[in-house]
Amino acid sequence: MDLLAQYVMNGVMLGLMYALVALGFTLFFGVLNVIQFAHGDVLTAGAFAGLAGYAVAVHAGVEAALPQLLTVALAATLSMALLGAVLGRALVLPLKGAPALNVLLATLMGGTALRECIRLFYPGGSQPQRFPALLPSASWSLGRFTVRLDNLLMLATGVGLILGLSLVLQRTRLGLAIRAVAQDEETARTMGIDFRRVVLLTFAVGSALAAFAGVMNGLYYNEVNFGSGLLLGVIGFSAAVLGGLGNLSGALLGGFLFAGLQTLGAVAMPFASAYKDVFAFGMVILLLAWRPTGLIGERLGERV
């Protein structure tokens, strides 16, 4: 029982991170019908940016954890919002109208370049970097189940962020613009919406989300690594597709589902846990065979 609770807890934390990544993918697809595959590496870059921010803060003599945390979060989200917009401007918009495959590959390679840059130019970037524990680390145990305060805080923030995002999309003018563009570019233009601006803003928002996920990743594992982006990207993409591209709730569902599959894979096959990714990706293939346009299906629709 306590074990089960532990598994669920682990799965939920994992799922939250995947969901945050998947949200980015689904947002980008929504507005532009493209997959921005550098997204996973943007996450990593975000974590490293946060780390740099922390170093600066410490250098500037900031002692308290909270201001440090804020510096980290701001450094990460702002820089990545910028990077995201730049990527959108430099890699995605120019390829608008080119086959989807080109965008996929261009962003994948862009991500690779980003990854290599971290490895080569961030001091010691080729090895894992320690990420400071900036959250209170109190924890309670019942039997073999340990729940930690910092995890709960992250969980709360993450959920809050997601709710915030959906509010932005539902209530604000930006959200309206984004949804309009997602529905149909032409109509949006005729409604006098500045298409490019909306797209770039979307990329900024989505990338900021990824950066936040990166920071969360760092706080959760107390370690960041230049290479973690590719797999996280692929998983986030899988999650978004599983849920149904362009569908926010789908992205969430997909994220938690994938985490669930991985945990299940590790638990169901004790001592063969290395197969858990084989299991998870195998399930992805089967699920897509069963529901070809994702579990919830596309709301925004891939124009075939």
Added chain:
Amino acid sequence: MNPRVVALPLRLTLLVLLLALPAGAKEVVKLAFIGPLTGGNSAIGLGGRNSADLAVKLRNADPAARYQYELVVLDDECKPDTGVQVATKAAADRSIIAGVTHYCSVVAMATVDTFHRLALPTVVWGAVLPDITYSHSYKEIHRVNGTMVNQNETAARLMLKQGYRRWVVIHDTTDYGKGHNKYFTQFVTAGGGQILGTFGVTADQQDFTAELTQAKALNPEVIFFGGLTPIGVRIRAQMDKLGVNAQFQGTSGIVSDDFIKGLGPLAEGVVAFREGAPAEKLPGGKFFLEKYAEQKYSNPPEAYGPFAFAAASLLMDTIEKVGPDRKKVLAALGEVKGKDSIVGAITFDDHGQNTVAAITAYVVQDGKWLVWEDSEYAAGKRRLKGR
């Protein structure tokens, strides 16, 4: 400057002579360094590269040296086919006399035939799989570092001596991790220890909570980790998250400053083992570390840097002795007995394996890797987990 056409080598030698005669400059001799410079294992690869480079720099600075050495650095990406490609490149280039080759065992395995076929004397600087030297009788392949067999034998003995009996093994599914799992399990069970469970994890895995939760349920005294620094750091950190407080024991792959940097206080008391005498204890070793620091390389030497340095130095000593000729170098390498180096005396057996490869036990104390014997843990001032 490869001899691409029949005429080219002639022209080149002429050129070299012309350069050599008036200035009286030394003849240039090339050594190859092969290791992973890109991808997941690049940190160790770069550490090795820098160390070999350092060896060459020092030698070139030495007026007594008969030759001017040039290091040809090649990236094997830790992939067999790329490895074979660059190995062929190095071996086919007759101006390259010998090679300091490979960190990744799988690549080292792939290239032995190439080196044999093209007769390039090589000294492995980091790959630990026994078969690399023992699966064949090629004269071209030597190795300064010990194999994972020696390492795990010592590891098992020492930990059993501490009174540990119940292990959970976590290893990455690369050749490195799987090999360590195999040999450690073998020696521990032989010594009366018990492996409660074994978990394979992929080398790019981020989250280990599922495995660790199961491990926790098995309630082991020690978690043995067979793998490299990156996931070593993650597993140790996540053990703490899940409140798994068992002793953490690693392999040569985690004996790196980054392991400690990556974990901070959490690294305290972690035990690991590495082939070779501890660099910092031998006079040559101290010298190496100082010189390395002087060069201001962007990466630390990592666990295997000293071996790359030793291998390169060994090759250059040999060339100084017998001259830049592959056959002679090969013959001379066969003779190496008790040759001292910064990793201890080197003696090659008939498979080219360095037999006296000492195994050193390390423990992290106050943010530093200390040799077990002179740590407060050995002295009993501090205690490993559960002791």
Added chain:
Amino acid sequence: MSDAAPLLVCRDLTRHFGGVVALAGLDLELRPGEILGLIGPNGSGKTTFFNVLTGLYPATRGEILFAGGSLARARPQEVYRAGITRTFQRSRLCLELSIFDNLAIGAHQRLEHGLWSNLVRRRALARQADATAAAARELLHVFDPPLAARLFEPVAGIPMIDRRRVEICRALISRPRLLLLDEPSAGMTADETTRLMDDLLEVRRSFGDLSIVLIEHEMSVIARVTDRCVVLNYGRKLCEGSYAEVSSNSDVRQAYLGLT
């Protein structure tokens, strides 16, 4: 002619999209050689009818009899083999292919698709290609002689009207028994359309009893070419008869022309 067995019979043909009823129990008959005009406001189910008939959307309910056989559950490929071809409202030619290739796609059924004959028996292949090219030229020539000369130019490079022509030729080259035209006038001027229709009728003469169902907003076209009209509204048949009859029908004027 009027007493001949009907070529196409639709009974209670129905198609739902979730809650929306796009086609509601449509009954329709078509005699061999007849030209039927299908009119109605946007979203009245005209194109849906084509899509159901050609098997792109399976019918939710109802029966389709074509030349005696049932097509209600048929896949598009089977519908084509049965002798029904169509054009699309928004031109769906393969733009990066040549006119010839597009027509050859239309002639798919007659072309040899065995591995051996395609990869090895190259002389036979060449002969088949020449035959197809000849047929294509002949057909194009009727619509626009210059077009026939541009047989091997990419479709992307020709004007809208020519694309319409090519699309119609693609539908005709397999010598179907029923041709479904979805708004051929879209994006063309009235007299361009008129000319297109006249050419079509000319081809039809050489075809014998080709029947046509024509979706069209351009009433002048309907008036000129159709033998009979069916008016759809909200997926239902509002009324049918000659253009004169339906255009004078008050419900139609109400629903469609928006007059009272």
Added chain:
Amino acid sequence: MSDAPAWLRSALAALTLAAPSGLLLYGFLSAELEGRVGLVLAAGALAVAGAWRTGWLGRLVRMAGERALVTAFTLLAGGLVAVFHDDPFVLLLMARAFIVLVACLGLHVQLADAGVPNFAGAAFFGVGGYTAAMLGRGALPHPLVLLAGGAVAAAAGSLLLLPLLRTRGHYAALITIAFGLLFRTFFEVNESLGGPQGLKLAGLEILGFRFNDDRRVLGVEVSGYAGYCLAAVAMVLLALVLVRRLERSWLGLALDAVRLDETAAACFGIEVARWKIAAFTLGNALIGVAGGLSAMMVGFIAPNNFSFQESLVLVSILLLGGLGNVAGLAVASLIVVWLPEKLQPIQEFRYLLFAALVVMVLVLRPTGLVPRALRRPFGSPAA
């Protein structure tokens, strides 16, 4: 020369194209110093650009015609093998480029003809390799072993058929991506096929001719890789003829129709599913055969070689060359296989530069080096 017989003109045209490219390739392959590599590249780029702008390139290509060109470049490849007969490294590089080209032709049939995405190219390449490793030791003649590699790869691909047929676009792409990742992990975890340690392979042997041996031919040392190189060239020729004949036949037309507009295709009796299956299977078979030869040549096989990144490299070759253009494909595979090797001098920065280059080409020239040409059906008067 206008009154010269057609064959002569095409031959001359082909030669005028092949000769300078030969010089270029020779220069590139033999160049070692960074400076010289750069020089050769610049010269080549300049020459090509010039020939392009002035329209000479197109004119010569048209005048030569496919057959003459293929012949000329086959001779060219043979010539290069002869020149570098004693340099195993250059031969290995060439052989690898040719083998990759064969694999890419397989991918080309899937992606460029039928529009079926495949981001697991390296996986199918690996299946071919592992098959060769398993059967290579046995009594089965090696040509058959290679074919078996293709067959097994095709069979492995059939696992994906159902999901691939039901999905489209990014969804289909994800299925292949997932398979690629899954495959690599599986072979790493699973011990029965060597696990992460990988497997040694027996060298290729045909009718007692052992490709691994270096030998003296007419008194000159000839590296064993020369044989592999020629085998690879032969394989390229076969694949090329197969693919081009396919494309110019009605089969190719059907594939184009499926790629360009499934709905319209269906409305003209084209069995979309059938053609997708055919293309995917044939493609994987080609990739598998190439993988088999590659594994035998390298003599060793391990999961590391078949990672997702490797699959990406294959796809980038397709897009860089210009999706749907075989000539571009050939050029791109030479560049993508050789350039990283020539970038060795910049050591750890190689991969960064390579990725950056790919991105640049994709952004600045979305159509790839050589854009898709208008399809010329076989026997058409225009052809």
